Amino acid sequence: MRGTLVATGVVVVIALGYVLSCIIRPFRDCWVCDGKAHHRSKRNPKLSRPCRWCRSTGKRLRIGRRAWNRVRRVQRDA
Amino acid sequence: MTVIPFDEYDDERHIIEADQVGGQVDPADRKATFGDVVSRTDARRPIVPAVLRNPEARRALARWAAGYGGHTALYHLTRSPKYAAKVAVYAPRGAWRAGSAAAWWAVGGRENFHLRQEAANKNDPHTWQALNKTRAKESNARWWVIVAAVLALVVLLTVAQLVVGVPAVGWFAVAVGVVLVAARNGRPADKPIVDRVVTKAAFTKLTGEMVRKAVVDLGIGVKEPGQISFPPPGIHKDGPGWLAVFDLPGAIQATKVLENRGGLAGSLRLPVDQVWPDVVPGEHPGRVALWVGYQPSSKMGQPTWALASPTARTSIFEPQPFGTDARQRPVTTILFERNVLIGGQPGSGKSYAARTLTTIAALDPTCELKIAEFKGTGDFLDMADLCSTYACGVDDEALSTGRDILVWALAECERRGKRIKKARERGEAPLGKVTPELAAKRGSGLHPVFILLDEVHELFLAYPDAAAAAERVAKRGRALGIILVLATQIADRDSVPPNITRCVVTRWCLSVGGQVENDMILGTGAYKRGLTGTVYEPGVDAGWGVVIGNGKPGSVRSFFPKPEVTAAIVARAAQLRGKAIIGEDVERVEARDMLADARAVLRPGESGAPWAVLAERLADLAPEFYTGITADMVREALAPYGVESQDVKVGRSNIKGARRTALEAAQQRREIEAE
Known part of the structure; x- marks a missing residue:
């Protein structure tokens, strides 16, 4: 019982923290290029190509924020 | 000067002085000299406010302050649990609000939060x-400020605790203060923690726009609001209300506004007895003084009557308050040398108006009172013990007593005239008038006499000769200390002869029905001048009336103390008089038939007698009744019987008088009529 309660509390706190971070820090480093915005060739370090995932910004929206934006867009367009 | 050339010998020569054209008309400005400055006598405003100079007002102010303060304290005390509960709810909220606001400011949230969210979107x-x-970048510095502030607070608290040594009570007070501030910060904007103590009487300020609109709405010829101008000082507070003095345009007179007081009140959206338009005496007739009270006068109450004080003592030679004006200021009168006519329709408050004057007389212990009321309801019954003569009712006895009072007053005038003459010879009455010293002197026989005849038309209808007597008393008694107050419903030709109204200087017209009645009481033209009692409603405006002949004409409301105050005043008067009655009761004189007496005094063989001779003989015949009768009075008294004034031969000359034939004919006519 108590374990469940603590677990629920932890989950709630984590969820709230995630929501907050979606608001005040909506961007995170790109997971494909690790925030570097470019992919470097392993063989020739001078060669590089832009990260296509993040369109060479090195940032990506948090999943929560992305989902939230989608919901809002759908709502607005409806 | 231009001189038209002329021939020296020309008779038609003339000089034309040319008008000076141009130049300054105004006197030149001049700098003020030292002498000008030091000789200035501008009215200085008193340092101590008026309310603090008057002991009555001081007491009233103290009473009000104590009452108001006590009520407020008690009110909040009874509600303190509720306040505590509210504070308990609002204080945490306020603390949270303050903390989050500081944090939000520190992180620089306010500046571009929405732009950043838009970018994320x-x-x-x-x-x-x-x-x-x-x-x-901005946030960095702000955090330093927060840290510094918190550090300063901590240092301050530590210093206060360790160095100064604030007691526990101090910390408690600080905590309470912090909690209260937090609660104030946490309460919703529309929900004050403390409840409202008083409900203020709703009164909108009187503005120029309101006045202009109201006057235009009256439809008296003012078309545009801008046509009405307000001379300085404009609309201002005056007593418990606003005073707006304004000028009507063109030839529109103030009386037009006064005639339609109801319309004015309606347009201002106020009760009628809150709106008091007035003419401004001494100004042009288009100027109106509109006074609008904070409250309707019926709800405003009346200030305390100075005569209701337990130590009141009056003198009829000094100004005494008998009523208040619309602005709650007492209105005073000097009863000496004054005759008063009070008129108004039933329910206008006549009897009480008369009573305020009687009270002034009653509280002067040297003044004799004679009261006769012909309503019969005993309005002055409680004062009967103070009166040397008191009559009440519409029966023969009361009416004849009323006439006896007037006959006595006439005879008294005669006696007093002689006493004044002697006093004047002694140098005690330099103006041929009763003086306060003479009036107060015991045994001088010149003490003031106050005669009140209520509903006097009853008396004059029953005894027409009483009217003539009243007129003569009014004329002669003034300087002799005899004050006559007549109260009547109707002052028309039949009930109160115009001669009486003319002799009475002070008239008090309470609520009346129309212009005719108004002018009967106040004199012809009063209505047109705006002095009118038609604006008052009987009952609602009871006691209100227009007084003329007592200083500035204007509206006066008689004092109307509560019954217990009235009883106290009468008791005070009795105490002042030492339970003794001033003066003596009138002799009950048998009414005499003048026609019969006139016939009786004609000597056998006389074909008639001049009026003067008749008067003399009548006075010899019945001195108690005919004392002081004059030739004119005899003529007037016999005229109703149809006895004409004819030539009577005395020696060789003809003098106007009554002929025996005329007297006999009148007697026969009367006998025929009696059948």
Whole structure:
């Protein structure tokens, strides 16, 4: 019982923290290029190509924020 | 000067002085000299406010302050648990609000929060980063401020505790203060913690726009609001209300506004007895003084009557308050040398108006009271013990007593005239009038006499000769200390002869029905001048009336003390008089038939007698009744019987008088009529 309660509390706190971070820090480093915005060739370090995932910004929206934006867009367009 | 050339010998020569054209008309400005400055006598405003100079007002102010303060304290005390509960709810909220506001400011949230959110919505990391950089730069310094403030607070508290040594009570007070401030910060804007103590009487300020609109609405010829101008000082507070003095345009007179007081009140959206238009005496007839009270006068109450004080003592030679004007200021009168006519329709408050004057006389212990009321309801019954003569009712006895009072007063005038003459010879009455010293002197026989005849038309209808007597008393008694007050419903030709109204200087017209009645009481033209009692409603405005002949004409409301105050006043009067009655009761004189007496005094063989001779003989025949009768009075008294004034031969000359034939004919006519 108590374990469940603590677990629920932890989950709630984590969820709230995630929501907050979606608001005040909506961007995170790109997971494909690790925030570097470019992919470097392993063989020739001078060669590089832009990260296509993040369109060479090195940032990506948090999943929560992305989902939230989608919901809002759908709502607005409806 | 231009001289037209002329021939020296020309008779028609003339000189034309040319008008000076141009130049300054106004006197030249001049700098004030030292002498001008030091000789200035501008009215200085008193240092101590008027309310503090008057002991009555001081007491009233203290009473009000104590009552108001006590009520407020008690009110809040009873509600303190409720306040505590509210504070308990609002204080945490306020603390949270304050803390989050500080944090929000420190992180620089306010500056571009929405722009950053917009960038996130559009998945625009570049913009977001740029915006965040700006925020971070500002935020850095702000955190330093927060840290410094917190440090300063901690240092302050530590110093207070360790160095100064604030007691526990101090910390408690600080905590309470902090909690209260937090609660104030946490309460919703529309929900004060403390409840409202008083409900203020709703009164909108009187503005020029309101006045202009109201006058235009009256439809008296003012077309545009801008046509009405307000001379300085404009609309201002005056007593418990606003005073707006304004000028009507063109030839529109103030009376037009006064005639339609109801319309004015309606347009101002106020009860009628809150709106008091008035003419401004001494100004042009288009100027109106509109006084609008904070409250309707019926709800305003009346200030305390100075005569209701337990130590009141009056003198009829000094100004005494008998009523208040619309602005709650007492209105005073000097009863000496004054005759008063009070008129008004039933329910207008006549009897009480008369009573205020009687009270002034009653509280002067040297003044004799004679009261006759012909309403029969005993309005002055409680004062009967103070009166040397008191009559009440409409029966023969009361009416004849009323006439006896007037006959006595006439005879008294005769006696007093002689006493004044002697006093004047002694140098005690330099103006041929009763003086306060003479009046107060015991045994001088010149003490003031106050005669009140209520509903006097009853008396004059029953005894027409009483009217003539009243007229003569009014004329002669003034300087002799005899004060006559007549109250009547109707002052028309039949009930109160115009001669009486003309002799009475002071008239008090309470609520009347129309212009005719108004002018009967106040004199012809009063209505047109705006002095009118038609504006008052009987009952609602009871006691209100227009007084003329007592200083500035204007509205006066008689004092109307509560019954217990009235009883106290009468008791005070009795105490002042030492339970003794001033003066003596009148002799009950048998009414005499003048026609029969006139016939009786004609000697056998006389074909008639001149009026003067008749008067002399009548006075010899019945001195108690005919004392002081004159030739004219005999003529007037016999005229109703149809006895004409004819030539009577005395010796060789003809003198106007009554002929025996005329007297006999009148007697026969009367006998025929009696059948």
